[in-house]
Amino acid sequence: MSDVDSPWLVVGLGNPGPEYAANRHNVGFMVADLLAERIGGRFKAHKSRAQVVEGRFGPPGPSSRRVVVAKPMSFMNLSGGPVSALRDFYKVPLAHVVAVHDELDIDYGALRLKLGGGDNGHNGLKSITKAQGPDYHRVRFGIGRPPGRMDVASFVLKDFSGAERKELGYFVDRAADAVECLMLDGLERAQGTYNT
Numbered sequence: 001m002s003d004v005d006s007p008w009l010v011v012g013l014g015n016p017g018p019e020y021a022a023n024r025h026n027v028g029f030m031v032a033d034l035l036a037e038r039i040g041g042r043f044k045a046h047k048s049r050a051q052v053v054e055g056r057f058g059p060p061g062p063s064s065r066r067v068v069v070a071k072p073m074s075f076m077n078l079s080g081g082p083v084s085a086l087r088d089f090y091k092v093p094l095a096h097v098v099a100v101h102d103e104l105d106i107d108y109g110a111l112r113l114k115l116g117g118g119d120n121g122h123n124g125l126k127s128i129t130k131a132q133g134p135d136y137h138r139v140r141f142g143i144g145r146p147p148g149r150m151d152v153a154s155f156v157l158k159d160f161s162g163a164e165r166k167e168l169g170y171f172v173d174r175a176a177d178a179v180e181c182l183m184l185d186g187l188e189r190a191q192g193t194y195n196t
Contacts, residue, residue: 007066008183009092010035011050011083013101013124016073024143025076025156027172028100028124031141034176035069048085049073058184065183068092077123080131087132097136098179099128102156106142108164109171110196111178113139115187137182141175 012032013025020026036043039055046052050070058064068090072082087097095115101124106112116135119125128136146155160168178194 005066006093006096007068007090008096008098009083009086009090010067010069010098010100010179010183011079011086011128012069012071013076013079013099014071015076016071020157022159023157024102024160027102027141027143027175029071030168030172031100031139031175031179032069032071034172035067035179038176038180039067039069041069043071045073046070046086046089048082048089050082050086052086057180063184067183077127079124080127080129083128084131094132094135095137097128097132098139098182099125099136100139100141100175100179101125102143103140104143104145104152104156106140106144108142108144109167109174110142111139111171111175111194112142113137113178113182113187113191113195137187139175139178139182141171 012028014029036053039053041053041055043051043053050072053069056064057067070086072079074082101122115137119129146152178190181193182190
C-alpha cells in the first residue's frame with residue numbers, strides 16, 4: 001500500500017474518565033469527539049487500549065482520506081503504547097499520524113501545526129516520541145500559561161475557565177478543520193490557513 005492510500009491516524013490526547021473530561025489537558029479528546037461526530041461514527045473500544053472511530057474525510061472518490069480517530073484510554077503519559085499498537089494494526093505510516101494536544105506556550109485558542117520536533121515537556125508527546133520517534137504531525141492547541149505562580153500540572157488538570165468556555169466550541173471546531181485540511185491539502189496549506 002502506498003503512503004497515499006494509507007490511512008491516517010488522528011490521536012486526540014487526554015486522560016480517560018469523567019473527572020478529566022473538561023480539563024485543559026483534554027482538549028485533544030474534545031477535538032477527536034468533534035471529528036468522530038463529523039464522520040458520523042461512534043467510538044468503540046479497541047484492543048490497543050484506545051477508543052476508535054473509522055471513516056473518511058473529503059469528497060467521495062480518490063481524493064478522500066481514510067482515517068482512524070483515536071482516544072488512548074491509557075493515561076496521558078502512557079499514550080505511546082496505544083498509538084504504536086494502532087499504527088501496527090491499521091498499517092499507518094508515521095507521517096500519517098496526527099497528535100492533537102494542548103500547548104502551554106501558545107495563547108489560548110491559537111493553533112500551530114507542525115511535523116516533528118521536540119515534546120516541549122508534554123508527557124503525551126514524550127510517550128509517543130519514545131515509542132515511535134518524533135516524525136509525526138502535531139496540531140498544537142494553545143491553552144496559555146498558568147496565572148501567577150500556579151503549578152503547571154494543576155493548571156492543565158483544571159477545567160477551562162468560564163470566559164474560556166464561551167469560545168471553546170469555536171476553537172475546537174477550528175482545530176478539527178485544521179486536522180481535516182492537513183489530511184486533505186497537506187501541511188503547508190494547513191499551516192498557511194490555520195497557524196496563528
